[in-house]
Amino acid sequence: MNETMAAQFLFALYSLIIAAGGFLAVSAASLVRSMVGLIAALFGTAGLYLLMNAPFMALMQILIYVGAVAVLIFFAIMLTRGEDGEGSTSALGRLVIVGASLLLPLLLGLVLFKTDVVTLPAPELVDIAILGKKLLGEYVLAFELISVVLFVAMAGAVVLGFERRDAR
Amino acid sequence: MNALYAYHFVSLFLLALGLYGFMARRSLVGMLISVELMLNGAALSITASGQLTAADGALAQLSSLLVMGLAAAEATLALAIILVVAKRFGNASSKTTSELKG
Numbered sequence: 495m496n497e498t499m500a501a502q503f504l505f506a507l508y509s510l511i512i513a514a515g516g517f518l519a520v521s522a523a524s525l526v527r528s529m530v531g532l533i534a535a536l537f538g539t540a541g542l543y544l545l546m547n548a549p550f551m552a553l554m555q556i557l558i559y560v561g562a563v564a565v566l567i568f569f570a571i572m573l574t575r576g577e578d579g580e581g582s583t584s585a586l587g588r589l590v591i592v593g594a595s596l597l598l599p600l601l602l603g604l605v606l607f608k609t610d611v612v613t614l615p616a617p618e619l620v621d622i623a624i625l626g627k628k629l630l631g632e633y634v635l636a637f638e639l640i641s642v643v644l645f646v647a648m649a650g651a652v653v654l655g656f657e658r659r660d661a662r
Numbered sequence: 663m664n665a666l667y668a669y670h671f672v673s674l675f676l677l678a679l680g681l682y683g684f685m686a687r688r689s690l691v692g693m694l695i696s697v698e699l700m701l702n703g704a705a706l707s708i709t710a711s712g713q714l715t716a717a718d719g720a721l722a723q724l725s726s727l728l729v730m731g732l733a734a735a736e737a738t739l740a741l742a743i744i745l746v747v748a749k750r751f752g753n754a755s756s757k758t759t760s761e762l763k764g
Contacts, residue, residue: 516699520696532695566737614714614715620720
């Protein structure tokens with residue numbers, strides 16, 4: 495088995511994990527199950543990052559998404575008694591939703607196939623030292639701004655969740 | 663079919679799934695999960711564009727790192743808002759918060 499075939503096999507495997515996880519994430523009645531589906535999709539995406547020679551991104555994906563965001567959403571599920579509301583959408587309504595959600599991806603896919611891009615035969619590894627230097631040199635403004643955004647989000651969450659003693 | 667198209671196809675698939683979930687879900691937490699799916703697809707698409715074309719790979723990886731940071735910030739705020747809604751109205755469904763007071 496040569497390298498190209500191995501890469502294609504792994505790509506198919508990871509895509510399958512993403513597809514199965516994604517379907518579970520949007521269709522499971524229990525929110526805990528849909529969260530498990532989301533985590534599977536996130537791990538599949540981490541595999542795709544490894545496949546396109548970006549191991550740092552794969553690590554960050556697992557660290558940030560699976561480690562932080564998933565735990566946060568699990569907290570939200572536990573604190574709100576996670577069920578997906580009562581009542582179901584009619585078959586026609588479901589069809590309309592599917593059509594509406596396919597509209598934008600189909601348009602973007604059309605744009606993608608119309609554009610002619612020269613692609614590299616094999617993705618090259620960006621050294622993690624270069625990433626660090628760029629983060630503190632060329633893109634330092636974005637780096638500082640995302641820190642401020644994260645801090646404001648955290649402070650906002652604390653303010654929102656804060657309960658006044660004389661409430662109501 | 664080259665590799666770039668394949669990666670973009672996967673991220674478009676994630677976008678479609680996320681849009682579907684965002685519209686079909688009734689609970690706010692379910693909608694948050696769908697948004698995370700879409701953001702995940704966006705980061706994947708950005709990284710694929712940088713790694714598989716002549717564009718700067720470092721720029722692409724740092725951009726999708728930015729997307730991940732924004733996703734984390736958004737999840738934090740959404741969690742706080744969902745908690746407040748659940749405390750005030752008893753449940754976290756999108757139907758319960760559909761009316762303004764006045």
